[in-house]
Structure formats: C-alpha cells, structure tokens
Amino acid sequence: MTPCIKCGNTDQIVRAGFVRGKQRLYCKACDLYFTVATDQQSQAKKPRQTTIIDIAKVLGIAASTVSRALNNSPEINENTRREVLRIANEMDYRPNFLAQSLNRGETHTIGVIIPDIQRPFFAGVVAGIQKVATEAGYRVMICQSNESHHTETLNVQALVTSRVDGLLISHSKETSSFEHVKLQLKKGVPIVHFDRVCNEVDTAKVVQQDYEGSFILTRHLIEQGYKRIAVLAGPADLLISKNRLEGYKAALQKYGIEFDEKLVYYSNFSTEESLKALEYWLALPQKPDSVFTVHYGNGIELIMELKKRNIKIPEEMGVVAFGDELIASLIEPSLTVFQQFPFSIGETAARVLIDNIINKDNFEPYTRTIEGELIIRKSSRRR
Numbered sequence: 001m002t003p004c005i006k007c008g009n010t011d012q013i014v015r016a017g018f019v020r021g022k023q024r025l026y027c028k029a030c031d032l033y034f035t036v037a038t039d040q041q042s043q044a045k046k047p048r049q050t051t052i053i054d055i056a057k058v059l060g061i062a063a064s065t066v067s068r069a070l071n072n073s074p075e076i077n078e079n080t081r082r083e084v085l086r087i088a089n090e091m092d093y094r095p096n097f098l099a100q101s102l103n104r105g106e107t108h109t110i111g112v113i114i115p116d117i118q119r120p121f122f123a124g125v126v127a128g129i130q131k132v133a134t135e136a137g138y139r140v141m142i143c144q145s146n147e148s149h150h151t152e153t154l155n156v157q158a159l160v161t162s163r164v165d166g167l168l169i170s171h172s173k174e175t176s177s178f179e180h181v182k183l184q185l186k187k188g189v190p191i192v193h194f195d196r197v198c199n200e201v202d203t204a205k206v207v208q209q210d211y212e213g214s215f216i217l218t219r220h221l222i223e224q225g226y227k228r229i230a231v232l233a234g235p236a237d238l239l240i241s242k243n244r245l246e247g248y249k250a251a252l253q254k255y256g257i258e259f260d261e262k263l264v265y266y267s268n269f270s271t272e273e274s275l276k277a278l279e280y281w282l283a284l285p286q287k288p289d290s291v292f293t294v295h296y297g298n299g300i301e302l303i304m305e306l307k308k309r310n311i312k313i314p315e316e317m318g319v320v321a322f323g324d325e326l327i328a329s330l331i332e333p334s335l336t337v338f339q340q341f342p343f344s345i346g347e348t349a350a351r352v353l354i355d356n357i358i359n360k361d362n363f364e365p366y367t368r369t370i371e372g373e374l375i376i377r378k379s380s381r382r383r
Contacts (some may be wrong), residue, residue, distance in 0.1 A: 002025060004025075004027035005058065007029055009029045013026070016033060023035065024060050034058055034059060050093040050094070052066040055084060055088055055091060065080070066084050070085070108137055108138050110141070111141045111164040111168070112129055112168045113152060113169045114143075115144065115171070119297075121195075121342045122144075124346065125345050125346035126140075128342065128346020128348075129168060129347070130346075131350075143155035147268075149177070152169075152171065156169075165190065166190035166357045168191075168193075168194060169193055170193070172196075174235075176237050185201060190357050192205070192356060194206040194207070194346075194349040195345060198239065204368075205367045209372050210247065211247040213338035214243070214246075214248045214251070215247040215251045217338050222251065222257065224314070224318060224380055224381065224383055226318050227257060227289060228288045228290070229257075230290070231245065231263060231264050232298050244322060245264070265277035269298065274302055274305075289317060291318070293321045293322070296328055296335065300321075300335060303333065306319070314381060315382065320336040320337065321337050323340050324339040333378030334377035334379060335377055336380040339372050339375055340372050341372065341373075
C-alpha cells in the first residue's frame with residue numbers, strides 16, 4: 001500500500017475515491033487526504049515550478065482554498081492553513097510575483113531603450129541603472145534600437161505590452177519624430193529621457209554637460225595655441241550634436257576666433273565617416289591644426305589614422321574628444337577627453353524614473369545634469 005505522505009504509515013491507509021482521475025487516499029492515523037501520481041505519470045512529467053494547483057491535488061482540496069490559505073485569509077481553518085504551508089514548503093512552492101503584481105496593476109519592472117549596447121558608454125549607463133533598480137526591488141528589461149528609429153518604436157511597443165512600470169529612453173541617431181513617446185505619455189506611462197533627449201515632450205531628463213563640456217574642450221585647445229579647430233559633429237538633427245557644436249562655437253567667439261563652416265563635418269559616428277572627414281580637412285587650402293570630436297571613438301580613430309600618415313600629435317595636429325573609456329588612456333598618444341561618468345548617468349536616471357513611478361499622480365518633470373571633467377592627456381598637450 002502507498003505510505004502516507006505525512007507520517008509514512010501504510011497500515012492505516014484506505015482508498016477514498018478519485019480526484020481528477022487520480023486515486024484519492026486517506027490516512028486514519030493522521031487524518032489526512034492525499035493523492036499520489038503513479039510512477040508512469042511521474043516519469044512523464046517534466047520538472048517545472050510548483051503551482052497552487054499542485055498543492056491542491058496533493059491535499060485533495062480546491063485551489064482557491066490553497067490560495068486563501070497562502071494569503072492568510074481569516075476564512076481558512078488554522079489546521080488547514082498549517083497543512084497547506086507545510087506541503088507548499090515540501091514541494092518548494094514559489095509565489096508567482098508577476099501574476100500578483102499584474103493584479104495590482106504593477107510589475108516592478110522598468111524598460112530601458114538604448115542605441116547600442118556594445119558602446120562602453122551605454123554599457124556603463126545600464127550598469128548604473130541596474131544597480132539602483134535592483135536595490136529598489138525592480139527588474140530591468142533592456143532593448144537596443146541599433147540606431148534605428150523604426151526599431152526604437154517597436155521596442156517601446158514591446159516594453160509597454162510587457163507591462164513595464166516605466167521607460168528609460170535614449171534616442172537613436174535616426175529619431176527625429178517622437179510620436180511613439182507622446183502616445184505612451186498620453187496613456188500615463190512614466191518616461192524619463194537620458195543622454196539623447198528630446199525637447200518636444202514634457203518628460204524628466206538626465207543630461208550631460210554637452211554645451212559646457214564642448215566649450216571646455218575647445219577652450220583647452222585654444223589655450224594650447226591651436227587656432228584652426230575642426231569639429232567632427234554627429235548627425236545634424238541629433239540634439240546632443242547641436243548642443244556640443246554650440247559649445248564649440250561659443251568658445252571660439254569668446255576667444256576672438258572666427259567660426260569657419262568648412263571646419264565642421266557632420267557624421268553618423270562611424271569609422272568611415274571620421275576618415276572621410278580627415279581626408280576632407282587635409283585637402284583644404286588652410287588645413288586645421290586640431291580636431292574636436294563629439295564622440296571619443298572617432299577621436300581614437302583619428303589618432304590612429306594621423307599616425308599612419310606620419311602627422312605628429314600634438315605638434316602638427318591636436319585631438320580632443322567628448323567621452324572617455326580605458327582605451328583612450330592607453331593609446332599613444334593618449335586622448336584628451338571630457339569625461340561623462342556614464343555610471344552616474346544611469347544611477348540618476350533610474351532614481352528619477354522610480355520617483356516618477358512612485359509619485360505618478362503628482363510627479364512634475366525636472367532635469368538633472370551630470371557634471372563632467374576635463375582629463376588632459378598627450379594628444380593635445382603642446383605647452
């Protein structure tokens with residue numbers, strides 16, 4: 001005879017009908033009803049997470065009774081509650097927090113959309129987001145747009161369909177229309193922009209010192225004696241490109257250097273574009289004596305290409321860039337940068353979004369600016 005699942009007794013076991021096609025048994029010794037799957041049934045089943053239905057089958061009671069017992073309902077007899085908890089523990093039952101959260105209208109999950117996860121800057125941002133979110137009890141779902149407006153729109157739809165509590169967005173370089181964001185805001189989805197933000201929608205924002213950092217980098221070049229400073233900008237419509245270009249222009253104006261449109265080259269941040277820009281500048285009647293790139297990756301590429309051409313850095317050509325990573329300090333000559341502190345950007349963005357989620361009805365959008373730092377290295381140090 002099958003032993004009792006509670007006391008192990010076999011002498012006091014009697015059959016007590018069937019439950020959902022399975023033999024129901026009763027132990028007289030400990031007053032317990034239970035069912036046991038056959039060996040064939042056990043072998044056929046694949047390992048899976050225990051549910052309240054599984055507990056109900058073992059005890060021969062309704063799943064609704066198990067649910068109320070697990071939630072400490074006063075309607076449930078104390079002996080029944082204790083027995084349900086004991087079996088739940090033996091079967092390693094884990095509550096489905098997602099389902100519970102959906103019942104309350106929340107999932108404790110935030111969605112993050114970034115242009116490119118392979119870029120160290122965005123990897124650093126995500127690390128900061130993950131740290132704050134985990135500490136606050138939130139899970140993180142990450143999507144990358146691959147610098148595509150269409151993919152970004154699909155990402156927003158997918159995350160909202162997954163019932164995230166809020167969105168963190170850094171736009172792709174293609175994004176110039178923000179209807180996909182406006183639509184979700186109208187639905188009441190909390191949204192916070194970071195790094196690549198837009199001014200068309202009233203959301204909280206976490207930004208860098210795009211204007212100030214570019215001013216500081218350009219001023220540094222001027223103080224080192226450079227006069228014809230070329231700038232490798234990003235896409236012309238991208239807000240951070242516009243802001244960084246304005247900082248560059250402001251520094252030229254402050255130090256009495258005339259702005260020359262020929263020294264500005266708009267790019268898509270690719271290696272091919274940075275090399276085309278260098279070819280263009282070196283073909284000018286009046287060549288530049290230095291270059292400021294709005295993305296540090298292009299600055300590293302220009303240093304490598306200038307070395308191939310035997311152009312001395314920083315004597316003949318100075319190079320500075322916006323943003324930093326380890327390789328910028330390891331190449332020869334090392335690259336002068338304006339450090340952005342991406343980890344802090346991610347931490348701050350996550351905190352602002354969680355603030356938005358918690359205080360959803362009374363939240364007033366605001367902007368946080370993460371201060372950067374000029375790091376002077378060999379690529380621009382002439383004096």
